[in-house]
Amino acid sequence: MKDWPYSVFPTGWYQVGYSSELQPGDVRPVKYFDQDLVLFRTESGEVSLLDAYCRHLGAHLGYGGKVKGECIECPFHGWLWTAGGGLSEIPYAPGEQRRVSIDRLQTREVAGLILAWYDSFGREPFWEWPGIPEFLDEENNYPITLDHVGVRKIIPQSPVENTPDYYHFMWVHGAGQPGKPLLWKEDQHYLHTRVGFVYGHGKKATWMTPNGPVFGEIETEAWGLGLSNARFVLENFITNQLTAATPVDREHSQLFETITVNRQPGEPEPTGRAARMIEFQKGQIRRDFAIWENQRYVEHPPFAGGEEEHYARFRRWSKQFYSDQPYTANAQIAAA
Ligand code: FES
Numbered sequence: 001m002k003d004w005p006y007s008v009f010p011t012g013w014y015q016v017g018y019s020s021e022l023q024p025g026d027v028r029p030v031k032y033f034d035q036d037l038v039l040f041r042t043e044s045g046e047v048s049l050l051d052a053y054c055r056h057l058g059a060h061l062g063y064g065g066k067v068k069g070e071c072i073e074c075p076f077h078g079w080l081w082t083a084g085g086g087l088s089e090i091p092y093a094p095g096e097q098r099r100v101s102i103d104r105l106q107t108r109e110v111a112g113l114i115l116a117w118y119d120s121f122g123r124e125p126f127w128e129w130p131g132i133p134e135f136l137d138e139e140n141n142y143p144i145t146l147d148h149v150g151v152r153k154i155i156p157q158s159p160v161e162n163t164p165d166y167y168h169f170m171w172v173h174g175a176g177q178p179g180k181p182l183l184w185k186e187d188q189h190y191l192h193t194r195v196g197f198v199y200g201h202g203k204k205a206t207w208m209t210p211n212g213p214v215f216g217e218i219e220t221e222a223w224g225l226g227l228s229n230a231r232f233v234l235e236n237f238i239t240n241q242l243t244a245a246t247p248v249d250r251e252h253s254q255l256f257e258t259i260t261v262n263r264q265p266g267e268p269e270p271t272g273r274a275a276r277m278i279e280f281q282k283g284q285i286r287r288d289f290a291i292w293e294n295q296r297y298v299e300h301p302p303f304a305g306g307e308e309e310h311y312a313r314f315r316r317w318s319k320q321f322y323s324d325q326p327y328t329a330n331a332q333i334a335a336a
């Protein structure tokens with residue numbers, strides 16, 4: 001597999017859906033991490049993500065499985081499995097128990113997203129995703145826009161690797177000049193940066209900068225390689241765009257974009273500049289996708305123009321998520 005830098009999926013939290021799109025009783029067949037899975041919500045509201053195959057005779061629970069109370073009922077012979085993957089009942093042999101269970105992936109619901117934990121060693125989650133504050137604050141921000149991009153030939157590292165790439169803005173996003181690094185801070189699985197930008201560089205007026213160029217910022221945050229947010233700050237016009245890339249197989253990921261803009265005076269719904277910004281950002285990220293899905297991973301690039309400084313730091317930071325790498329990435333970063 002030439003395009004994948006390592007042999008396993010990176011450890012971390014990944015988006016597998018949106019809370020608002022999985023109601024109590026909903027059952028969905030899904031595929032992530034090279035595994036067939038079933039995602040469902042029990043009647044009380046608990047989300048569960050289980051290996052898809054019933055331990056009795058292997059029916060796929062995502063095709064015809066039904067939520068019964070806190071369990072999922074297999075479509076083949078009606079065995080009932082709990083949200084935790086335990087065998088609750090064999091309906092035609094009520095007194096009998098079998099020592100079998102179905103593997104469960106840990107899930108969370110944070111800021112409107114459903115997340116699943118993946119670790120190739122099977123370790124329990126050792127960090128949590130704090131969410132994007134703006135996604136929860138509908139008083140000051142419009143409700144989140146859900147952009148289902150779908151499955152693309154992209155690996156999760158590619159979107160996050162935009163973080164140290166200050167020059168690509170000129171070619172991929174039409175910026176008049178490269179970004180200017182203002183902050184680079186690693187804290188274990190968390191990477192926080194700020195990049196300075198002149199919006200509307202060299203132009204008298206644009207729809208984004210009607211009063212002429214504005215010195216603004218892109219604040220980026222990444223939690224592992226599955227979730228990364230960009231906060232575009234143009235004075236008090238603030239857009240958050242979360243990119244979630246969840247491996248489906250070795251070469252493909254399911255991509256979700258979640259966007260919100262802060263409420264603009266006189267616009268109960270995003271209509272004017274806010275609506276335009278949402279569409280603009282959807283379009284901008286698709287320009288990146290076109291690069292990433294056709295890109296080959298280069299392990300030792302011939303860097304130029306000072307780009308190696310943060311690229312090298314990024315590559316060291318990213319190694320901690322691949323458990324086939326020696327687990328020393330954090331130690332190296334601390335010493336650097
Ligand atoms: S295969 Fe699921 S109950 Fe038989």
Ligand SMILES: [Fe+2]
Nearest residue numbers: 162168172288
């Ligand atoms: Fe980009």
